[in-house]
Amino acid sequence: MDSDNFKIINVSKDSVTIEILDSAKFDDQFNIGSYIKIPYKNKENYFIIGIINDYKVKNLDAANPDGESLSNHFVINVQLIGSYGKEKEKFIFTRGSHGIPLPPSNGIELLSKDDYENIYGSSIKDSQRFTFSKLLQNGGIPVRCNGNKFFNKHFAIVGSTGSGKSHTVASVLQQAIKEKEEGFEGLNNSHIIIFDIHGEYQKAFPEGNHINSENIKLPYWLFDSDELSDLFIESSESNSHNQVSQFRFAVTQNKKKHNPLQAQEKIYFDSPFKFSIDEVINYIKNINSELINKKNSRIPEDKTGKKFLNRLPEYFNQEYSFDKTNGDFVKGPYTDDFERFILRLEATIKNPRLKFLFENVDNFSLESVLKQFLGYENKKANITVIDLSGIPFEVLSITVSLISRILFEYGYYYKKMLSERELCETPILLVYEEAHKYVPRSDLVKYRASKNAIERIAKEGRKYGVTLGIVSQRPSEISETIFSQCNNFLVMRLTNPDDQNYVKKLLPDTLADFTNQLSSLQAGEALVIGESIVLPSLIKINFPENEPESTDIPYLELWKQKWKDVDFDSVAKKWKL
Ligand SMILES: Nc1ncnc2c1ncn2[C@@H]1O[C@H](COP(=O)(O)OP(=O)(O)O)[C@@H](O)[C@H]1O
Numbered sequence: 125m126d127s128d129n130f131k132i133i134n135v136s137k138d139s140v141t142i143e144i145l146d147s148a149k150f151d152d153q154f155n156i157g158s159y160i161k162i163p164y165k166n167k168e169n170y171f172i173i174g175i176i177n178d179y180k181v182k183n184l185d186a187a188n189p190d191g192e193s194l195s196n197h198f199v200i201n202v203q204l205i206g207s208y209g210k211e212k213e214k215f216i217f218t219r220g221s222h223g224i225p226l227p228p229s230n231g232i233e234l235l236s237k238d239d240y241e242n243i244y245g246s247s248i249k250d251s252q253r254f255t256f257s258k259l260l261q262n263g264g265i266p267v268r269c270n271g272n273k274f275f276n277k278h279f280a281i282v283g284s285t286g287s288g289k290s291h292t293v294a295s296v297l298q299q300a301i302k303e304k305e306e307g308f309e310g311l312n313n314s315h316i317i318i319f320d321i322h323g324e325y326q327k328a329f330p331e332g333n334h335i336n337s338e339n340i341k342l343p344y345w346l347f348d349s350d351e352l353s354d355l356f357i358e359s360s361e362s363n364s365h366n367q368v369s370q371f372r373f374a375v376t377q378n379k380k381k382h383n384p385l386q387a388q389e390k391i392y393f394d395s396p397f398k399f400s401i402d403e404v405i406n407y408i409k410n411i412n413s414e415l416i417n418k419k420n421s422r423i424p425e426d427k428t429g430k431k432f433l434n435r436l437p438e439y440f441n442q443e444y445s446f447d448k449t450n451g452d453f454v455k456g457p458y459t460d461d462f463e464r465f466i467l468r469l470e471a472t473i474k475n476p477r478l479k480f481l482f483e484n485v486d487n488f489s490l491e492s493v494l495k496q497f498l499g500y501e502n503k504k505a506n507i508t509v510i511d512l513s514g515i516p517f518e519v520l521s522i523t524v525s526l527i528s529r530i531l532f533e534y535g536y537y538y539k540k541m542l543s544e545r546e547l548c549e550t551p552i553l554l555v556y557e558e559a560h561k562y563v564p565r566s567d568l569v570k571y572r573a574s575k576n577a578i579e580r581i582a583k584e585g586r587k588y589g590v591t592l593g594i595v596s597q598r599p600s601e602i603s604e605t606i607f608s609q610c611n612n613f614l615v616m617r618l619t620n621p622d623d624q625n626y627v628k629k630l631l632p633d634t635l636a637d638f639t640n641q642l643s644s645l646q647a648g649e650a651l652v653i654g655e656s657i658v659l660p661s662l663i664k665i666n667f668p669e670n671e672p673e674s675t676d677i678p679y680l681e682l683w684k685q686k687w688k689d690v691d692f693d694s695v696a697k698k699w700k701l
Pocket residue numbers: 283284285286287288289290291292647648649664665666667668675
């Protein structure tokens with residue numbers, strides 16, 4: 125670059141302002157997001173690196189005493205982000221700005237292709253290089269990031285609808301599945317689970333393990349206290365406290381009954397042991413209808429004269445009838461309290477939409493449920509796509525919660541099995557599409573289960589080889605606990621000002637101006653920030669090999685076609701199912 129053509133006009137701790145005297149000479153080289161290098165005055169091959177984050181045309185309308193045309197003067201603001209120099213024959217980039225050596229030197233240049241190669245490549249070992257995108261500016265140079273650092277902490281992909289999030293998920297994960305050490309064929313050791321709320325990813329991963337509401341193994345007896353309460357307890361009812369305590373009691377006792385070989389004192393309400401919901405309902409019905417004989421040491425006694433010295437285990441066995449007409453009998457502690465609770469319990473387990481939770485689930489084991497979600501059952505698969513589109517809305521949160529929780533606990537116990545210093549050899553990644561639906565900021569009860577489960581992974585998962593990929597079009601509506609734990613971000617086009625501001629807060633001050641760009645990104649373009657990448661960069665994500673299912677309906681094209689008849693009977697049948 126011709127040094128007569130620019131002038132550093134302002135220098136601060138972490139930025140410089142440069143006036144370009146004749147922009148015509150630079151064609152279109154200057155773009156927001158382009159990097160420039162400013163040489164050290166007395167140190168050869170050593171540069172300060174900055175990024176153009178703003179430019180303005182200077183004094184266009186001001187009076188001009190020299191009569192010189194000012195129309196093409198412009199001023200660029202450059203944020204300093206690190207230094208770059210040759211050390212021991214190698215160019216090394218160091219992040220962090222220590223100001224610019226004064227007085228500033230001339231010779232400012234845009235980074236060359238070689239510079240980029242050096243900068244992105246130099247700090248990452250070959251074995252850790254992971255590439256899924258190209259630089260947006262500067263001729264599409266592949267952007268290398270550190271794959272270990274990308275996956276071993278949580279990452280987030282955010283952007284408005286249509287900005288390319290799903291394609292990005294597909295592209296990044298397809299690349300991860302493809303990566304291999306030399307010397308073997310077949311599957312690598314990647315383990316990924318996608319929570320696919322719109323049913324779009326089976327198409328992107330045809331070789332994957334595909335789970336949907338028809339084939340999912342999700343037995344109710346694996347639910348924990350939060351999840352079961354969500355399913356059965358109406359927290360607004362005045363006696364919900366009694367409902368919870370009696371229900372917990374019955375479930376715990378029933379787990380003990382069905383698992384006699386276990387150390388009984390180690391079976392808790394939340395332990396992953398089988399129990400029978402029918403027997404628990406028998407118990408609740410019996411304490412709701414029981415009558416106690418005043419004359420006989422206050423022991424419950426049914427119509428036939430059968431006495432219940434201990435309510436359990438007999439109350440599990442069947443529903444007994446009690447004689448309401450006999451004046452010697454008085455109510456027990458819960459008699460008539462649980463009418464509504466019983467109705468709800470029965471309605472829930474008989475709800476045909478929830479039959480995947482209750483029907484034929486006794487022969488499943490914890491091991492087979494885990495194998496299913498981790499792609500170890502039937503066919504081995506690197507990626508498991510859980511299509512949640514057929515899961516009824518009212519149990520979506522607890523479904524996501526249960527799966528997330530058991531995968532976390534799997535990691536936890538796996539780690540416990542290893543010695544202190546051993547690392548988990550099969551780390552897993554959980555990807556949540558539309559994450560604001562499971563981990564919103566909201567404290568509403570209906571989100572409680574999934575929010576607790578995912579926040580726990582956000583806080584502790586890393587230690588146990590369980591990390592998160594959070595995908596959302598509404599970053600500002602996601603729990604802060606989740607975002608504050610994310611380390612790498614792919615920020616795609618964002619149009620909502622609340623979301624833009626939210627993302628701004630994630631960026632170091634020096635890069636906050638970048639967010640002005642976010643509303644004008646094209647589909648598949650993103651700002652990548654985080655530990656895995658040397659420089660925050662504007663990138664274009666590589667197009668995925670297999671695309672996710674499009675959710676865009678071609679309205680006009682369909683409307684233009686000939687009138688189509690609809691099979692209303694079948695729709696109604698499906699609906700009622
Ligand atoms: N990397 C990319 N390169 C080119 N086009 C892309 C890329 N990613 C997405 N697109 C286009 O953008 C559109 C929306 O992508 P999609 O992934 O469905 O967005 P989102 O999930 O954010 O709603 C798609 O039609 C797709 O063709």
